[in-house]
Amino acid sequence: MASPVFSAPSTDLSEQEEGTTLRPRFDANGLITAVATDAETGDLLMVAHMNAKALERTIATGFAHYWSRSRKALWKKGESSGALQHVKEIRVDCDQDAVWLRVECERRDDTCHTGRTTCFYRIVSPGDGALTTVDPPPAK
Amino acid sequence: MASPVFSAPSTDLSEQEEGTTLRPRFDANGLITAVATDAETGDLLMVAHMNAKALERTIATGFAHYWSRSRKALWKKGESSGALQHVKEIRVDCDQDAVWLRVECERRDDTCHTGRTTCFYRIVSPGDGALTTVDPPPAK
Numbered sequence: 001m002a003s004p005v006f007s008a009p010s011t012d013l014s015e016q017e018e019g020t021t022l023r024p025r026f027d028a029n030g031l032i033t034a035v036a037t038d039a040e041t042g043d044l045l046m047v048a049h050m051n052a053k054a055l056e057r058t059i060a061t062g063f064a065h066y067w068s069r070s071r072k073a074l075w076k077k078g079e080s081s082g083a084l085q086h087v088k089e090i091r092v093d094c095d096q097d098a099v100w101l102r103v104e105c106e107r108r109d110d111t112c113h114t115g116r117t118t119c120f121y122r123i124v125s126p127g128d129g130a131l132t133t134v135d136p137p138p139a140k
Numbered sequence: 141m142a143s144p145v146f147s148a149p150s151t152d153l154s155e156q157e158e159g160t161t162l163r164p165r166f167d168a169n170g171l172i173t174a175v176a177t178d179a180e181t182g183d184l185l186m187v188a189h190m191n192a193k194a195l196e197r198t199i200a201t202g203f204a205h206y207w208s209r210s211r212k213a214l215w216k217k218g219e220s221s222g223a224l225q226h227v228k229e230i231r232v233d234c235d236q237d238a239v240w241l242r243v244e245c246e247r248r249d250d251t252c253h254t255g256r257t258t259c260f261y262r263i264v265s266p267g268d269g270a271l272t273t274v275d276p277p278p279a280k
Contacts, residue, residue: 020270033173035175035187037184047173062266087266090263093260113234121234122232123231124199124239126227129199130161
């Protein structure tokens with residue numbers, strides 16, 4: 001998908017994978033995958049999506065912005081909850097369809113909307129696939 | 141998307157987010173996002189996708205399986221390169237549309253098809269968005 005801000009993905013594989021120009025490969029819905037980890041602990045915090053505007057705002061402001069697929073709206077993370085994410089580093093992957101944000105969180109307890117420090121609070125058991133919660137929901 | 145193996149996503153938000161049944165929320169293409177990190181170092185290795193079969197095979201065998209969107213085929217990671225991923229832990233996120241694999245790699249240098257230990261070898265500069273390679277390509 002073309003973007004008014006970013007260069008288009010290159011048909012030259014070497015340019016896409018080894019070049020120094022950001023050429024995000026947005027999918028048919030205009031989105032790339034974004035993974036946020038805690039810059040200090042390395043913990044995986046959340047997986048979300050970005051459209052061109054969210055990526056542009058993240059690079060320009062240093063605060064993580066995503067595209068909310070459920071609300072169909074640009075989403076500055078923490079704008080309502082206070083759980084802002086200060087971006088310490090952004091990386092892009094080989095084919096440029098995913099970005100990795102290393103962030104410092106404000107109000108880390110509200111990183112997940114369920115009131116946890118990460119969205120990944122359940123382990124899938126090998127074999128039967130049952131879920132075990134390692135971080136119980138906060139008391140109401 | 142219905143799966144012959146897994147329970148369908150619940151319309152009860154509490155069941156989807158707090159329940160102990162795996163109810164993967166596959167997208168319109170039948171895929172969920174999968175993030176792999178190194179179980180020892182915590183480094184982000186790759187972001188990929190899984191269909192129901194790939195998720196089922198990963199849980200059942202303990203080796204990471206993905207769905208290759210480019211090849212449109214089930215992909216046991218490392219089957220040809222030798223860079224197998226032994227899954228030490230699988231977690232699922234709040235709405236169950238993403239999984240996190242903590243893996244031990246064989247031939248970690250070949251984790252990325254470009255011959256690197258991670259797909260995320262380029263940093264996006266704040267401001268201008270130019271890319272800086274932190275891990276040069278291997279010598280031919």
